[in-house]
Amino acid sequence: MAEEKYREETEDDWADDNEDTQKDKYLTFHLAKEDYGIEIRFVTEIIGIQRITEVPDMPDFLKGVINLRGKVIPVMDVRSRFHMEAREYDERTCIIVVNINNTSIGLVVDKVQEVVDIPESQVEAAPEKARGKRSRFLQGMGKVNDEVKILLNVEQLLYEEELAQLEEIAPAA
C-alpha cells in the first residue's frame, strides 16, 4: 500500500513537471568507486533488484528481462556494460528504469544516491585522454561542491553499437 501511494504521489509530481524543472537535474548513483549521474528526464522510476529472467543469445551486459507491473522490460547491468568486475547483487542494488524513445530499460547499479542540481557551468567536457572505448558513454564531468560526478549519456549507453554503426555508414554515403 505504502508503495502504491508513493507512486501515485510521484506520478502527480510528474504531471506538473515540465522541461524547465527537470533541467540540470541529475540522478546520481554509485558504481564501484565512482559516482555517476544521468539526466533526470530519462528516469521513470527506481525499483529494488528482483529476479531477472535470462534471455539467451544476448550480450553479457544484457542481464535479461523483468516484469514491471505487467510490462516486460530488459535489464542492463551497467557494471558489465563498462567491463567492470561483476559483483553480487545485494539489498542496496537497484534498478533505475529509464525511458528513451518510448522504450523502457532497467539499469542495474550498485546503489542509488540522490538527485542533484548541476548547472551547465559546473559541467566540464569529458577529459581528452579518456576518449577510449568507454568515453563514448560520457556526457561530461559534473562538479558538485568538491565532488565529481561522471555524467552518462543514456542514449549512448543503450545504443552505443548501433549509433557507432550509423556513424560509420554516414561518411561513406
Next chain:
Amino acid sequence: MAEKLSSEQKEIIQEFIQECIDLLDHLEPTIIGFEEFTKQGPFLPTLESVPVMDEVFRLFHSVKGSAGFLNFSFMASTAHAAENLLDQIRKGQQPMTNEHVDLFCQTIDFMREVLGYVAANLNDRGMEEPARVLASQLQAEIGGGSSGGSVAGQAPAKAPAAVAEPVISVPDLAITPELVNAFLQEATEQLQEVEEGLLVWSKDSENKEVVAELFRKIHSFKGNCGFLGFRDLERLSHRMETVLDAMKSGIAPANAKPADALLNLCDVLKNSLADISQKGQGQIDGLDLYLELLADFIPGGQDNDSSVQTPRVGEILVDSGVITPETLFEALDIQKKPLGEVLVGMGAASLEQVDSALVEQEKFKGISGGEQAHPAASLKRPDIRVDLDKIDTLIDLIGEMVIAENMLIHSPDLAGLVLENFSKASQQMSKLVKELQEVAMTIRMIPVAGLFNRMTRLVHDLARKSGKKADLVLVGMETELDKTVIEKITDPLVHLIRNSMDHALENPEERLAAGKKETGIVRLAASHEEGEVWIRIDDDGRGLNREKILKKAKEKGLVQGDGSELSDKDVSALIFLPGFSTADKVTDVSGRGVGMDVVKQNLNQIDGKIDIDSKPGIGTKIVLRIPLTMAIIDGMLVRVGDVRYIIPILSIRESFRPAAKAITVSPEGQELVRVRDRLFPVLRLHRLHKITPASELLDEGILVLLENQGRNVCLFVDEILGQQQTVIKGLSEYIGKIGQVRCVSGCTILSDGEVCLILEVRGLTDIAEGAD
C-alpha cells in the same frame, strides 16, 4: 459549393465516402454474379435474378442521391445513367449482355476513383472527362429508352418519371431487412446531425450556412424515407425541408423561429424510426397536426386538415393558455429534462397544470390505439464505431487481468489451505475472465469474407483481360483476422492472385492440350492451423518454371553448382530472395519479382511467413501463415535447470520419458530417439540456452515431441510443470535491436510474477533439421 468547406461539411463528405465504399464493396460481388446470367448469351430477367438486380439498382440510386446532394455531379450523373440502364434491363426492355456487366464494373471502378478524388480534393471537378466517357457509353446502351437522360457535367436531370422515380416502383422492390437496417442506421445519424445543426441554429439564427446544411440533410433523409416507402416520414421531413427552404431563401415570415419546433419534430421522426426498428411501419400519429404546425412558418400557409391525435404536452399547454409559444420554445432549448419538469422549473406552469396535461396526453394516446406500442423504445443500433486505441487498451488490460488472476489463484500464501468457498469463487472468476478474454479478442477481429470478395472482382477482370477462364473458389470466409492484419495482407493477396492468373494459369487451349479442364481453378482458403491463420492460394496452372528460376539464381550467384540437389520447394523459395527477380524477369510474361517483394515485406511486418510449393504442370500452392496477433495461447510450462519455458500446446504431439535403449547416437554425435518405428532428433534445450540442467541423462528427464509443418524434434527438458493460459508479450524492442534470440517467440508473465520465455517451435525444428 464554396471552396472553403467547414469541418462539418468535410465530415459529411467523409461519411459519404465511407458509406459509398461500403456499398460498393458489398455490391461488387453481386455485379460480378451477373456474369452467371450472361454466360449463356444475352439474358432476360427471370424471377430469381430480379431481386439481385433490384439490389444493384438501389445501390446506384442511393449513390446518385447522396452524390447529388453533395454536388458531386459527375458521380451522380454516372450513377444515374447506370441506374437507367439497369432499370431497362430489369424491366425486360432489353436483354443483359456481357458488355453490360463490364460496363457496370467500370462504373463501380469509376465511382471508387471519384471517391478517391473527392477524399483528396473534396470535390469531383477533376473527373469530368472519364465521367463523360462512361456516361455516354451507358447512354449508348440505353439506346432510345430514355431521351431525357442526363449528360455528364450536369446534375442529374429529370429523367422520364417511370425510370427516375423509384418510389413508384417500390412495391416491386424487395426491401430486405438489411436494407432497412442500413437505412435506420443512416437515418439516425442524419437526424442526430440535424439535431445538432438545429441547436446551433437556434443560438445563431443569422447563420445561413447552417440552414443550408440542414436543408441538405433533411432532404437526403427524406429521399431515403421515400425510397423505402415510409410515407409518413417522407411527408413530415418534406414539410421540414420546405420550412428550411423558406428560411434559406429568406422568404419566411419575419421573426419566425422554427428551430425549436423542428427540434421537436426530430424527436417525432426518431420515434417513428424506433417504431420501424420494432418492425412497425413508421407511422406517425398526429402527422397532420405536425404538418399544420409547420405550415405557420411557410409563407402562404398550407391547407389545414386537423385530425388531432397525440399532441405534445407543450402544445396542449399553449392551447390551454398556460404558457405562450415563446415560453415553450425556450423550454425546448433546455430539453434535456422532460418538458413538463422544465416548464415547472421555469415557473411557467405549475406542477398540477403539467400533470393534468400529461393525463390528457395519456388519454390521447389511449385513443390513438395500439399503433404506438413502444413509443419510448429507443432505436437500436447494431454497431458503434470505436477508436482502435481504446480497444487496444481494453485488450491490454484484460491481458493484465488474466495474469493478475493467475497470480491470485496460485498465490503461494494459499498453498496447503483447504478453502472451499474461495475455490468456488475463484473458479467462477476464472470462467468469467476467460469469457471476457474471448470476447475481447473477437472485438478486433473481422472475417476475411470482405477481403476475399474483393478478389472475385480481380479474378473476373484478369480473366476477361487475358482471355483465360478461371473460377475462384473461396473457402473459410468466416475465418477471422485482426483488422490491421487484414489491411496488411490485402496487397500481397492481390499480387499473388495476379501472379496465379497472369503466369500460372494457361490459356484454355493449352489447358485442354495438357489434359486439364478448360476453366482453371484458383482456390483461396483461410483456416486456423497450428495456432496461426493460414491463407492458401492454390492454382492448378503450370507451376513455377524450375529451370528458369535456377538459371537466374545461378547468374546471380545465389546457387552454387548446378542446383540439381535442390528440392522443388527450395527452388520455389528462391523467388522470394531479396532482389532476386526485380532485375530480370522470371517468366516470359512479366516480372514476378516486384510483387513478391511487396508480399514478403508486408508479411514480415505482421510476423507472417510464406511457404510456396509448386509442381510443374500441376499447380502452385502458396501458404501465407499469419500469427494471431493479440494471442493468448494454451501453453505447457516446462523446466530446465532453474529456468522455465512455455511451449505452445498446439505444437506438442506427445511427451514421454525415454527408455535408454530407445536412444541412438549417430556418428556425428546427433542423438536420435525412436518412437514407434520412427526416429526423431533430440535437441537439448540446456545446451542451446546454456543452462545447467538437473540431469544430463536423457532417461532421467522428459522428451517433448514437437511438430511444426511436418518437421519434428524431441526437446529434452527436466520436467513438465503443467498447463496454463499464456498471454503472449513481445520481448522488448530493445532486445531485437541488440541481438537475435534464437527459438524464442516472446514471453509471458507467470503466476508468481516472473517473466518466462515462450519457445518458438519452428526455430527448434529448424535447428534439428540443420543438425541432421
